[in-house]
Amino acid sequence: MLIAILAIAALAALFGVLLGYSAIRFHIDGDPIADQAEALLPQSQCGQCGYPGCRPYAEAVAKGEAEINLCIPGGEATMLELADLLGREPADMGEIVEKPKAKARIDEKVCIGCTKCLQTCPVDAIVGATKQLHAIINSECTGCELCVSSCPVDCIHMVPIPETLATWKWPYPTSLPAGQGAGVSALALTAGEAAASGGRSQDEDQREAA
Amino acid sequence: MNTRFDPDWAAKPAQPIPGNKRKLWHFHGGIHVPDEKSLSNGRALRPLPLPAELVIPLQQHIGAPARPKVGVGDQVLRGQVIAEAQGYISSPIHASSSGTVIAIEPRAVPHPSGMHSPCVVIATDGDDRWAELPEPIDFEAADAATLRERIRQSGIVGMGGASFPTNVKLNPGKDQPISTLILNGAECEPYITCDDLLMRERAADIIEGARIMLHMLGAPECLIGVEDNKPEAIEALRLEATLADDARLHVVEIPTLYPSGGEKQLIRILTGKEVPTHGIPAQVGIVCQNVGTAAAVADAVLRGIPLIERWVTVTGRAIAEPQNFRVRIGTPAADLVAAAGGYSGEVTKLLAGGPMMGLRLQTDAVPVTKSFNCVLALTGVESPDPGPALACIRCGTCADHCPVSLLPQQMYWHARAKDLDKVQDYNLFDCIECGCCAHVCPSHIPLVQYYRYAKTEVWAREKEKRASEHAKERHAAREARLERLERERQAKLRKKKEAITPKAKAAPAAGKPADASTDADEARKAKIRAARERAAAKKAAEGAPAPAAAEAAPSDADEARKAKIRAARERAAAKKAAAEAEATPAEKPAEKPADAPTQDTPADPEADAARKAKIRAARERAAAKKAAMEAGG
Numbered sequence: 037m038l039i040a041i042l043a044i045a046a047l048a049a050l051f052g053v054l055l056g057y058s059a060i061r062f063h064i065d066g067d068p069i070a071d072q073a074e075a076l077l078p079q080s081q082c083g084q085c086g087y088p089g090c091r092p093y094a095e096a097v098a099k100g101e102a103e104i105n106l107c108i109p110g111g112e113a114t115m116l117e118l119a120d121l122l123g124r125e126p127a128d129m130g131e132i133v134e135k136p137k138a139k140a141r142i143d144e145k146v147c148i149g150c151t152k153c154l155q156t157c158p159v160d161a162i163v164g165a166t167k168q169l170h171a172i173i174n175s176e177c178t179g180c181e182l183c184v185s186s187c188p189v190d191c192i193h194m195v196p197i198p199e200t201l202a203t204w205k206w207p208y209p210t211s212l213p214a215g216q217g218a219g220v221s222a223l224a225l226t227a228g229e230a231a232a233s234g235g236r237s238q239d240e241d242q243r244e245a246a
Numbered sequence: 247m248n249t250r251f252d253p254d255w256a257a258k259p260a261q262p263i264p265g266n267k268r269k270l271w272h273f274h275g276g277i278h279v280p281d282e283k284s285l286s287n288g289r290a291l292r293p294l295p296l297p298a299e300l301v302i303p304l305q306q307h308i309g310a311p312a313r314p315k316v317g318v319g320d321q322v323l324r325g326q327v328i329a330e331a332q333g334y335i336s337s338p339i340h341a342s343s344s345g346t347v348i349a350i351e352p353r354a355v356p357h358p359s360g361m362h363s364p365c366v367v368i369a370t371d372g373d374d375r376w377a378e379l380p381e382p383i384d385f386e387a388a389d390a391a392t393l394r395e396r397i398r399q400s401g402i403v404g405m406g407g408a409s410f411p412t413n414v415k416l417n418p419g420k421d422q423p424i425s426t427l428i429l430n431g432a433e434c435e436p437y438i439t440c441d442d443l444l445m446r447e448r449a450a451d452i453i454e455g456a457r458i459m460l461h462m463l464g465a466p467e468c469l470i471g472v473e474d475n476k477p478e479a480i481e482a483l484r485l486e487a488t489l490a491d492d493a494r495l496h497v498v499e500i501p502t503l504y505p506s507g508g509e510k511q512l513i514r515i516l517t518g519k520e521v522p523t524h525g526i527p528a529q530v531g532i533v534c535q536n537v538g539t540a541a542a543v544a545d546a547v548l549r550g551i552p553l554i555e556r557w558v559t560v561t562g563r564a565i566a567e568p569q570n571f572r573v574r575i576g577t578p579a580a581d582l583v584a585a586a587g588g589y590s591g592e593v594t595k596l597l598a599g600g601p602m603m604g605l606r607l608q609t610d611a612v613p614v615t616k617s618f619n620c621v622l623a624l625t626g627v628e629s630p631d632p633g634p635a636l637a638c639i640r641c642g643t644c645a646d647h648c649p650v651s652l653l654p655q656q657m658y659w660h661a662r663a664k665d666l667d668k669v670q671d672y673n674l675f676d677c678i679e680c681g682c683c684a685h686v687c688p689s690h691i692p693l694v695q696y697y698r699y700a701k702t703e704v705w706a707r708e709k710e711k712r713a714s715e716h717a718k719e720r721h722a723a724r725e726a727r728l729e730r731l732e733r734e735r736q737a738k739l740r741k742k743k744e745a746i747t748p749k750a751k752a753a754p755a756a757g758k759p760a761d762a763s764t765d766a767d768e769a770r771k772a773k774i775r776a777a778r779e780r781a782a783a784k785k786a787a788e789g790a791p792a793p794a795a796a797e798a799a800p801s802d803a804d805e806a807r808k809a810k811i812r813a814a815r816e817r818a819a820a821k822k823a824a825a826e827a828e829a830t831p832a833e834k835p836a837e838k839p840a841d842a843p844t845q846d847t848p849a850d851p852e853a854d855a856a857r858k859a860k861i862r863a864a865r866e867r868a869a870a871k872k873a874a875m876e877a878g879g
Binding site: 074077078079080081089090113158159160161176178199200201203204205206207208209 | 305357358359361363664692695696698699701702703706707710713714715716717718720721723724727
């Protein structure tokens with residue numbers, strides 16, 4: 037009996053020493069879970085989650101200090117991915133207003149060249165210098181809206197990204213019948229009527245976008 | 247619903263067709279559908295009269311859209327390049343007839359979104375004059391690169407529907423030798439008969455195209471697959487192949503089954519090989535081209551004619567006289583319908599393409615593009631409303647008929663749940679969207695819509711992921727830049743501090759040897775004393791010009807001391823005057839003692855006085871401006 041207890045105790049001691057050694061010898065710097073969580077976030081550094089950037093939020097979520105439903109640009113998809121990664125229950129996203137993706141645009145006539153927006157942009161998407169006109173590089177803007185409030189003359193506006201043939205997606209099928217709605221009776225649309233009703237046309241700016 | 251599922255399909259060899267000497271294979275699944283070919287293949291082909299306006303989209307191919315080379319108001323000729331290719335996977339666009347460019351703007355195009363896309367609009371002048379065409383090439387003497395370049399310049403893309411640039415497809419690379427060229431004359435989709443008529447009437451050109459492509463690929467054989475519901479086409483092709491006296495060409499009759507015309511399905515039928523998932527046929531040594539593409543290749547190489555027209559079927563029971571037309575690219579579909587006698591009754595569905603894979607058109611004002619093969623107007627009888635989708639009963643019929651051996655039911659469940667990772671696990675991107683699964687589903691579930699949604703959603707998410715990776719890099723670079731600037735600033739400050747302390751150590755050694763103590767206060771005091779003496783000497787020099795200079799020079803110690811006292815008094819007076827002039831700037835007095843030790847003794851005392859006066863005036867101006875700004879702002 038005593039021998040059994042001693043044997044188990046000895047084994048436990050051995051494993052303890054092994055684990056302790058491994059914890060020191062194979063220690064990793066940094067938090068791999070935080071890295072993985074950061075990879076799931078949209079990287080707009082907008083601060084809407086309450087943390088100053090995506091990396092601090094990722095670290096907080098990895099430590100378990102923050103809820104996973106705080107990222108608004110990421111939306112439901114990001115929340116589900118975080119839940120999957122961290123093994124947590126998917127949380128309710130609350131009232132999310134689906135905002136169309138937009139990019140910032142500076143009104144050239146109003147800009148005074150104060151460089152305040154240059155300093156706030158987290159991805160350096162604004163070019164310019166003191167007393168020179170500022171402009172936003174459309175392909176780099178992430179739509180985080182941090183610059184809008186920093187402008188003292190209120191010249192930055194968010195312009196929704198126009199949909200193009202390249203960005204168009206098939207919609208999620210609704211429960212409409214496979215025939216997609218009641219049959220169009222006699223084909224009344226001629227060329228003229230189609231032009232008048234106006235198909236969705238592409239904005240001039242779509243050539244700039246991405 | 248005519249469907250066929252034979253559980254022993256894999257074990258049994260394909261039934262030999264009388265007259266066919268080649269072995270054939272089965273592909274999994276497939277459905278028998280009424281082919282409705284007789285509606286439109288009875289009438290002879292007609293060329294369509296030139297439309298008044300040609301609307302030519304800049305994107306009629308897979309890859310980057312073409313960039314316009316002409317401007318509004320330019321005169322263009324038939325066959326002239328009006329837009330050039332951008333990049334390797336792209337294709338140029340040619341004018342389909344002579345006329346004037348009246349606009350380059352977004353117009354309606356055949357696309358499921360119904361969106362507009364940039365097009366070059368040409369008002370035809372009716373003369374139909376040709377531009378100068380490139381010279382014909384003797385292909386047997388030419389090398390593959392020359393022929394590929396000609397095909398590229400002629401704007402030839404796959405005309406079976408995919409519209410992939412043909413010169414790219416015919417360039418599999420040295421590490422993928424091609425053993426078989428397959429020409430796709432199957433035309434398995436119901437209603438469409440344009441390839442059937444093409445094979446009947448342009449069999450010679452198709453055979454020429456096949457020979458050109460065989461030469462380019464260096465392949466030993468060419469198989470032309472045609473479904474057995476097109477006996478006239480098979481006969482015409484066999485005749486031309488015999489006339490060409492080329493033993494490499496084989497016209498093979500295959501059983502009629504939808505979707506035998508799918509590239510991977512046809513490869514399986516003719517050669518028994520399976521194209522690997524995420525792969526292309528070149529990986530199994532095969533290149534597959536549509537018969538229309540082959541004819542276009544012959545036109546380009548042998549006659550220098552670019553791709554400016556194609557054959558289009560106008561059919562469906564809602565069309566008065568269904569038939570085929572030879573149509574210029576850019577002709578509005580409405581013109582074709584009008585030439586076919588117009589609509590004859592209620593049009594339940596208007597499609598660009600066939601009933602299985604065609605896309606729904608809201609209007610017939612869309613132009614004919616390079617891959618637009620059919621205008622299909624269906625009545626309510628032909629296209630009955632299947633009613634709302636019911637619940638999936640997990641019968642598995644969809645999987646029985648999938649030609650790619652996928653599991654449509656599993657893909658449906660995961661696509662419905664928006665679980666995109668799991669849908670991809672079931673090989674979502676191998677789905678050819680043929681519609682067999684949706685056709686046989688007893689619950690009328692629009693399965694293909696779910697897969698299309700999943701595919702575009704996955705692509706959109708991948709794009710977003712790339713964008714956020716890029717944003718992260720930029721953010722990290724910005725943080726690094728700010729850190730670097732901060733470090734440089736700190737380094738500069740440190741350097742400045744160090745620059746001050748060595749000078750303090752040096753000055754007391756020169757002036758007062760007695761003060762070489764290690765005490766910091768003593769060192770500072772010594773610094774200040776030294777500065778004062780230097781300034782005094784300077785003032786003495788400038789305060790009274792020549793006599794002062796003469797007086798500063800005497801070897802008499804007393805005289806020197808008196809001069810020092812005088813200089814000190816003048817200095818004090820000057821300082822008081824300066825203090826009165828400076829009202830607000832706080833940093834200026836702090837700078838003065840720092841500036842004094844670093845100033846060199848000026849050679850010209852008058853210049854020094856003038857400069858000092860200027861500085862004082864500037865300081866007063868700045869002070870006044872600041873006061874004004876604070877009052878005004």
